[in-house]
Every structure is written in structure tokens, then in C-alpha cells.
Amino acid sequence: MTELKNDRFLRALAHEPVDVTPVWMMRQAGRYLPEYRASRERAGNFMGLCGNPDMACEVTLQPLERYPLDAAILFSDILTIPDAMGLGLYFEPGEGPKFEKPVRTEADIMALDVVNPEADLPYVLDAVKTIRRELGGRVPLIGFSGSPWTLATYMIEGGSSRDFRRAKQMMYDRPELMHHLLDTLAQSVIRYLNGQILAGAQAVQIFDTWGGALSHNAYREFSLRYLEQIVKGLIRQHDGRKVPVILFTKGGGQWLEAMADTGADALGLDWTTDIGRARARVGDRVALQGNMDPTILYASPERIREEVGQILASYGKGSGHVFNLGHGITPEVDPEHAGAFIRAVHELSAEYHVGTGFTACLERASPSRPGRDLN
Ligand code: CP3
Numbered sequence: 001m002t003e004l005k006n007d008r009f010l011r012a013l014a015h016e017p018v019d020v021t022p023v024w025m026m027r028q029a030g031r032y033l034p035e036y037r038a039s040r041e042r043a044g045n046f047m048g049l050c051g052n053p054d055m056a057c058e059v060t061l062q063p064l065e066r067y068p069l070d071a072a073i074l075f076s077d078i079l080t081i082p083d084a085m086g087l088g089l090y091f092e093p094g095e096g097p098k099f100e101k102p103v104r105t106e107a108d109i110m111a112l113d114v115v116n117p118e119a120d121l122p123y124v125l126d127a128v129k130t131i132r133r134e135l136g137g138r139v140p141l142i143g144f145s146g147s148p149w150t151l152a153t154y155m156i157e158g159g160s161s162r163d164f165r166r167a168k169q170m171m172y173d174r175p176e177l178m179h180h181l182l183d184t185l186a187q188s189v190i191r192y193l194n195g196q197i198l199a200g201a202q203a204v205q206i207f208d209t210w211g212g213a214l215s216h217n218a219y220r221e222f223s224l225r226y227l228e229q230i231v232k233g234l235i236r237q238h239d240g241r242k243v244p245v246i247l248f249t250k251g252g253g254q255w256l257e258a259m260a261d262t263g264a265d266a267l268g269l270d271w272t273t274d275i276g277r278a279r280a281r282v283g284d285r286v287a288l289q290g291n292m293d294p295t296i297l298y299a300s301p302e303r304i305r306e307e308v309g310q311i312l313a314s315y316g317k318g319s320g321h322v323f324n325l326g327h328g329i330t331p332e333v334d335p336e337h338a339g340a341f342i343r344a345v346h347e348l349s350a351e352y353h354v355g356t357g358f359t360a361c362l363e364r365a366s367p368s369r370p371g372r373d374l375n
Contacts (some may be wrong), residue, residue, distance in 0.1 A: 017357040022070035023347035056127040076147030084120040087169030102158030117195035132200035143201025147208035148185035149223035190233035205246040213250015228262040271326030276314035301340035308344040
């Protein structure tokens with residue numbers, strides 16, 4: 001088993017006692033950081049960063065050099081799977097991701113093969129190995145993938161979409177075809193995440209960014225069913241430790257009980273759900289991750305601190321909470337404000353863990369520098 005200097009992220013996911021609430025930010029390596037923009041300039045473009053394991057490692061570590069974050073997340077993108085399937089991913093400046101060959105017909109879907117990460121996505125697995133080596137056990141590394149439904153929307157629409165017109169038309173008119181596509185994607189996601197776990201990812205998150213755009217019934221049939229298939233197919237124990245799985249359906253607050261039934265270890269919440277009420281609904285079955293509105297980072301550090309305090313109070317005492325934003329940090333955020341956010345989580349959360357049994361395991365967790373993040 002690899003020794004971790006700071007394992008409070010994994011401990012919180014397992015409902016084990018912690019000294020303070022762990023925190024990381026979705027999209028923590030990104031354009032709000034000037035050092036990220038400089039690296040991207042050097043790489044030429046975004047895919048140049050993702051495709052080069054040394055550069056992917058460099059930008060993964062940038063936010064950790066600045067802030068006392070409790071987890072690192074692999075620098076990559078959810079759209080690497082469709083790219084590996086031959087759709088031709090590219091980024092149009094200012095317009096987000098696009099595919100040269102979107103999937104529109106039955107023939108397009110039938111021609112897709114399940115990806116083999118060792119052969120088709122070696123640069124991602126190499127990035128995981130490089131990052132693990134360079135982290136040297138500082139914090140755990142999170143691997144990730146998109147959900148089948150979210151990947152299908154990009155593949156069918158050919159990029160981002162406001163209304164998912166084409167994807168939903170296929171779902172309603174040709175459900176069997178949509179299921180065939182989602183099944184190919186679910187099998188690919190299982191292989192991809194297991195590849196990341198074997199390469200060294202210590203937790204994995206599935207981004208179901210567009211699950212919340214589905215109707216109540218369609219969510220269960222076209223997104224949740226495949227999330228469950230993935231959870232059941234993942235390697236859950238590796239290198240002497242449990243590998244937790246986090247499910248994040250943006251806009252999924254009404255489905256938390258059903259999401260917990262998949263067997264996932266934790267659920268990501270966006271900011272529209274009250275975290276205290278979510279905790280009352282799922283109990284100790286799953287940990288919760290979230291859920292500050294990312295736009296609060298535009299407000300003053302005092303206002304950010306106040307919001308952090310409210311979310312901590314809503315969750316209440318004890319472990320099982322990983323603090324995060326309710327969605328990715330945006331490019332216009334002042335890095336100082338992100339720092340104020342992370343500091344506030346560590347400082348204000350200590351009181352919620354007093355007397356919950358942390359001291360007994362402090363020595364084991366970080367013998368040399370207990371509580372260093374409180375400085
Ligand atoms: O969290 C992290 O720091 C890890 C890196 C990460 C990226 N994308 C880097 C990235 C992760 C986890 C993702 C996931 C991702 N990618 C999702 C799901 C998460 C979410 O935000 O809901 C989605 C939907 C995508 C697809 C995608 N990739 C879009 C829509 C865009 C354009 C976004 C934009 O703001 O222009 C990307 C590009 C992308 N992925 C960037 C980064 C840092 C920006 C690229 C750049 O211009 O440098």
C-alpha cells in the first residue's frame with residue numbers, strides 16, 4: 001500500500017474521522033490560473049496539454065503548488081473517449097468542444113467499437129502514472145470519466161448544445177439505438193476507469209453533467225441505469241485500499257436515493273440542493289461532495305467565507321463530507337478568491353470534527369505534520 005501524507009479526502013469518503021473537512025475544486029487546473037494559461041500557450045492548445053503526459057502532470061500539480069488542496073485530479077477531458085472512437089475532437093476558440101464526425105445514423109452507431117484504453121488512450125494512462133510519481137503521496141489522485149448519457153449528447157450533437165434536440169429525438173424515437181450507443185459507452189467507461197485505477201488513480205468520479213436535462217423517467221432509463229452498470233464493473237480495491245467512486249449528476253438533487261442505490265461511495269451535489277437535507281435523505285449510505293455555487297467566488301473573500309460557513313453548518317458535525325464547488329471553477333475567477341475559499345473550508349470546519357474520534361487516528365494519518373493545512 002502506498003503511504004499517503006494527507007488522506008483526509010479518502011477518509012471522508014469512507015466516513016472515517018478527519019481533522020478538518022477535505023476540499024478540492026472541479027476544474028481546479030484551468031484558465032483562472034495564469035500558470036495554466038502559460039503552459040497551454042507552450043503546448044499550443046488544450047489537446048496538446050492532455051496528450052502530453054509531462055505537460056498534463058505539470059498542470060495537474062499547479063493548483064496544488066498554490067493551495068493546500070486535499071486531492072489532485074488528473075488533467076484530461078471527458079471527450080477523450082469519443083475522440084478515441086474516431087470522432088475527431090477539436091476545440092474552436094471561444095466555442096468549446098466540437099467533433100468532426102458526429103454520430104447521427106444507425107450505421108454510425110453500429111460502427112463504434114468499445115475503446116481499449118491501453119491501445120487507444122495510452123497518453124491518459126501514462127499521465128496517471130507520471131502524476132502519481134510526481135505527487136509522491138502528497139494527496140490522493142482522482143481519475144474521471146464522463147457518463148454514457150453526457151458523452152452521447154456531445155457525440156450526437158457534435159458539440160455543446162442548449163436543448164439536446166438531436167440526442168433527445170434519438171432517445172424518444174429510437175430508444176433501442178440510443179441504448180446500443182449507451183451500452184458501448186458504458187463498457188468503454190468501465191475499461192477506461194479500470195485502466196486509470198490500475199495506473200494509479202486512487203478514487204474516480206463520473207461526470208454526468210447533462211443528466212439533469214432528462215425527465216424523471218428518462219433519467220433512470222438512459223443515465224442512471226448505465227451509471228449503475230459502471231459502478232458494478234469497476235475495480236473497487238487496489239494497492240491495499242478501497243477505490244471510492246463518486247457520481248456527479250448536475251441537476252440530480254431529486255434522485256439522490258436512487259443514485260445511492262447504485263452502490264457508489266459518494267454523490268456530488270450541485271448548489272441547488274441543500275446539503276443538510278441531502279444528508280438526512282441518504283444517511284450514512286454515501287458520502288456527499290459539494291456544493292458551493294461557483295459564482296460566489298466572484299464575491300468578496302468575506303462573503304465567500306460566510307457561504308462556506310453556511311454549507312458546513314448545514315452538513316453538520318462529523319465525517320462524510322468532501323467540500324467542493326457545485327460545478328467547475330470559471331476562467332474569470334481571481335485566484336486569490338479560490339485561495340480564500342480553500343482556507344475558509346479548513347479553518348471553519350475544524351469545530352465540526354472535534355470529539356468525532358479524529359485524534360485516535362491522527363498519528364497514523366500524518367505522523368510528521370498533523371494539521372499543517374490549518375496554517
Ligand atoms: O477538474 C479538473 O481540473 C480536471 C480537468 C477537466 C477538464 N475537463 C479540463 C478542461 C475535467 C474533469 C473536465 C471534464 C469535462 N469536460 C466535463 C465534465 C465536467 C463539467 O464541467 O461538467 C465536460 C462537460 C467537458 C467537456 C468540455 N471540455 C467543455 C464543455 C470544454 C470547454 C469549456 C470551456 O470553458 O471552454 C472543455 C475544455 C476544457 N476541459 C478546458 C479544461 C481546463 C478548457 C480548455 C482550455 O481552453 O484550456
